[in-house]
Amino acid sequence: MxxxxxxxxxxxxxxxxxxxxxDAPTVPTAEQVEDGVPSQADLPPLPEGLAEDFARDASGDAVEGRSQTNSAMASASAAYLVGDFQGALIHAQRAAAGGEARGATLAGHIRLHGLTGEASDEDAVRWFRRAAELGEPDALIILSRLASEGxxxxxxxxxxxxxxxxxxxxxxxxxxxxxxxxxxxxxxxxxxxxxxxxxxxxxxxxxxxxxxxxxxxxxxxxxxxxxxxxxxxxxxxxxxxxxxxxxxxxxxxxxxxxxxxxxxxxxxxxxxxxxxGLPAAMGQHALLLYQGVADRAPNPSEAVDWARQGAEANDPDSQFLLAYALATGDGAPRDLERAYYWVLRAAAPRGGRTPEDFDRDRLEASLENALPEAVLERVRVEAAVESSPF
Missing domain, CATH: 1.25.40.10 (Tetratricopeptide repeat domain)
Incomplete structure (x- = not known):
């Protein structure tokens, strides 16, 4: 092993x-933003600080008693969350006029992503700069990304x-x-x-x-x-x-x-x-289950369950372990044809090369000696199709 x-x-x-x-949010170009209002599912992620503020506004805090600027920002938040981007822009601009940096950031976000029509980098930068002058972190981070792209x-x-x-x-x-x-x-x-x-x-x-x-x-x-x-x-x-x-x-x-x-x-x-859900971890966890670790007895059947999950997610170590289990019957019913399929998948080139693996090569050769040529050829075609990036 x-x-x-x-x-x-x-x-x-x-x-x-x-x-x-x-996972960092990307900043689309104007050409990438289609005209028209996007669906809620297609909305760009809000800047992190704004998203936190909007979540607080949506939690039920009353707008009454707030300053005019805070009320405008709360109204902008409410409008944005229901998809009224034109209303959100108007309220955000009102808040920005009252010195609310988040209002300027939201206005820049709306203009950058074209949520009220055609996107405009220049208009977005103007609003983000206004927020940045007040030290607003979201605006400064977005300006940095835009600057890096000129x-x-x-x-x-x-x-x-x-x-x-x-x-x-x-x-x-x-x-x-x-x-x-x-x-x-x-x-x-x-x-x-x-x-x-x-x-x-x-x-x-x-x-x-x-x-x-x-x-x-x-x-x-x-x-x-x-x-x-x-x-x-x-x-x-x-x-x-x-x-x-x-x-x-x-x-x-x-x-x-x-x-x-x-x-x-x-x-x-x-x-x-x-x-x-990390495929590479599934293979490593499966290996530990096969071998037993820290005074825990080996558990081949659970190992196969994890190896199968990793194999289906294209992790090569998981694919080899699943092939080994199917070839030996250790943790799963013996199935030489499926074992050959998975050992071929494990050997598929990644990043333009096939990593050397003596254990994998030996298992592949053993299975080729055990299976009829017609079966080998059929499985090779199947594995090649499944391994193709296209």
Whole structure:
């Protein structure tokens, strides 16, 4: 049976710190925004701070007794939430005229995404700048993204200035994004500053920053390679709901990286990652179930259940384990034809190459000796079709 994947190999496969930015809201170009009002299902995500404010407004707080500016903002929120974007824009502009930064941010959001007609980067930037002058973090972060793309009359060099302004105002989300911005630039001279901002974001309780800070501590080229501190933050990130961090934390605990080995805690984190739905974790969890860990007896049937879930989600380790189970009858009824199918799926090229795997190759050869050529050819066609990205 095979070993757990290495932590470094897993981090490389997952793309380092990239998972934190994959969920970052994108800023569409005007050409990407179709004319007309989008359906609720197609609405762009609200900026994070505005979304939190809108949730509070929707919780039932009375509008009576508020200042005229706050009442205008509450009316803008209510109109936006029911799809009255023209009304939301009018109320947001009224709030902005009264000095409410969130009103200017909402007006910019509506104009950027063309929710009342044609999108306009220039109009959006004008409103976001108005909010930014009042230190509004959402506006500063969006301006940074627009500047990085040279949109709305902004220049790329302004991106760093906008993020720095937001981070220095004490916003944890901005500190997180600014730290990532500095990391991506790859400037060794800014490494300490990048780590400081990520640390501030993480220690401020921004759970989205936990995994990125852990990666910077352990595996970033310009980081301190502090596995002990990184393991703490990977565990926190995993417990906060980050599947990739949960898997990395589990592997570090299992292998004794960054501290003493703790198989029980490591297995718990790996299972957590699998339950979050991470295919790579499903294969690792299945392997632990096959082998037994931390005084727990092997459980081949449960291992097969998890391997099947990971295999169907295209995780190669899960596919190999499922093929092994079907070939040996260990945890599932023996089925050589399906075993051959899954071992071929496990061998399918990923990223333009097929990773070397002696165990997989040996199982494939054994199955080819056991099955008729007609069956082999039919299964090869089926596996090739299912493995095709097209």
């Amino acid at each position: 095979r070993r757990l994947v290495s932590t470094l190999g897993l981090i490389l496969a997952l793309g380092g710190a990239a998972w934190a930015q994959e 949109r709305g009359g902004l220049q790329a060099w302004q991106s760093r200035e906008f993020l720095a302004q937001a981070a220095e105002a004490g916003d944890a989300r901005a500190a997180h994004e600014y730290g990532l911005y500095l990391m991506e630039r790859g400037d060794p001279g800014a490494a300490s500053e990048a780590l400081n901002w990520l640390q501030l974001a993480a220690e401020s309780g921004r759970f989205e920053a936990y995994g990125d800070y852990a990666f910077a501590l352990a595996d970033w080229d310009h980081g301190p390679h502090d596995l002990e501190a990184a393991r703490v933050w990977y565990v926190r990130a995993g417990e906060a709901g980050d599947p990739s961090s949960a898997l990395i934390a589990g592997l570090m605990l299992m292998e004794g990286e960054g501290g003493e080995a703790d198989e029980a805690a490591g297995a718990r984190m790996i299972r957590m990652a699998a339950e979050y």
